[in-house]
Amino acid sequence: MRMRVLASYLLCAVLGTLLTPALADEAGVTSLSADQLARLEAIYEAQQQKIELLQQQVAAAELQDQDAARTEAMRQQIREILSEQEFRESLMPSVLQAGYDQGFFIKSSDDKFLLKIKGHLQFRWTHYGTRSDNRWANARLQRNDRTGFDFQRIRLDFQGHVFSKDLTWRIILRTDAPDGYDVRPHYAYINYRFRDEFQFRAGIMRIASTRAEVTSGAAFQFIDRPTVFNPVFGLGRGVGVQFWGQLFEKRVEYYLQVLNSLASPGNRVITPDNPNTPTGTEMDSNPALVFRAVWHALGDDPGQDFKAEADLSFHESPALDFGFHYAFNEDEGDLQTTQIPYPLPRRIANLGGFGLTNTNGLQINQFGFDTAFKWQGFSAIGEYVLRIVDPRRAGRVPFSNWWLFTNQGDTTVQHGAYVQFGYFLPIPGLEKKLEAVARVGGVSLLANGREGTWEYSGGLNYYIRGNNVKLQTDVTRVPESPISNSYSGLANVNDDALIWRVQLQLAF
Secondary structure, eight states, X not given: OXXXXXXXXXXXXXXXXXXXXXXXOGGGSSXXXXXXXXXHHHHHHHHHHHHHHHHHHHHHHHHHHHHHHHHHHHHHHHHHHHTSHHHHHHHSOOOEEEEESSSEEEEETTSSOEEEEEEEEEEEEEEEEEOXXXXXXXXXXXXXXXXXXXXXXXXXXXXXXXXXXXXXEEEEEEOOGGGTTOOEEEEEEEEEEEETTEEXXXXXXXXXXXXXXXXXXXXXXXXXXXXXXXXXXXXXXXXXXXXXXXXXXXXXXXXXXXXXXXXXXXXXXXXXXXXXXXXSSSSOSOOEEEXXXXXXXXXXXXXXXXXXXXXXXXXXXXXXXXEEEEEEEEOSSOSSOOOEEEEOOTTTOTTOOEEEEOOTTEEEEEEEEEEEEEETTEEEEEEEEEEEEEETTTTSSSOOHHHHHHOOOSOEEEEEEEEEEEEEOOOTTOTTTEEEEEEEEEEEEESSSEEEEEEEEEEEEEEEETBTEEEEEEEEEESSOSSOBTTTTBOSTTOOEEEEEEEEEEEO
């Protein structure tokens, strides 16, 4: 309508302009000439065409506005329909995606479901040389050195998320040489992330104790964990729940665990009573409590800088960690318990030595401090642990094995430490490939006097494809083994051992 009115005004103005001179002329006051009339008719026709064109444009614009409104209404209806999950899945079923990203994966196109399969294999050759006499073994037993091959670790790792990326799960199956190649669960847990600062986990998990214990077995600089330190103070795995999170832009991590017991993932709640245990039951009612905190003081990638022990990424700026852990357990009859060494009384072995028993009847308080550093291919790790052993059933029935073996009813202190270093050798053509490593550590047990031992280790690593494919060799000297542990390569308590190992690792 506005265009029509505008065109009418325009036509009147044109006519007025043309007619004014003609009307003003006295000679042609009452009539127009034929030429003027023809000109007026031509102008009128042209203006009429312009008006019709403008009318067509206005109509097209109005129609376009109507089409746009209809289109937007249809889009809104489609969005509402597709927002219904059942209709969307029936119309467009999820399509699976598969590939490799630090593990083989299968996931749904909406990213709500993920299955990732990983694993690692460690094929090891070991020479174990030891003296023939041993205070713990049969004195008349003639023992020879041991040499041979093992698949020390065979691990298959299944992990992923369901319904949401916040609800994750993990199952690791192991069939290792120390287990006689039997298949058994290593990890099995469910984890829910409320937010980075607070998460919840339940199942079989690694106990958050020493730094060496919580590091993956595929990420070691040496072929295995510290030989004398970790078998004594590492707490292994347990069954329970964990509250954990990452604070201050992931600079601080914390872990709080409530577990059935320490280093006892096989303990079960409902089992027949066993008269061979001190209390006649399979598991006591006392949970173990563990707390660990880590401060990533320096580093560009907090939480990831120390996933592996070696400085494979050659940090351009220093990375520095500080860690602390505390563990508590009062064992009143758990069937599966932590192995714990004790000094043999001098009346039994005039030359000293170690015995080995369980924690039944003992209250354990353990404190640990650790640190780690990386910079330009150099790495260093150090740990110190103090354990307080309190015999709760000393001199009263049922007697604890600790009290029977040591006659020690007072609180006893055990402590240990180690330092470990690695450096990539600057050999032309082998940069970031060849790493030299060294470690020294020891433990000291205070009961019936003092008894202690040391570990001296050195080795060489060739990283073919980082930790995924690597060849390692190390040599370890332990003058007197405080414990028996297959993973650390210690066959018997009190062995004077010289251990040479070569290992090929494949991880995917």
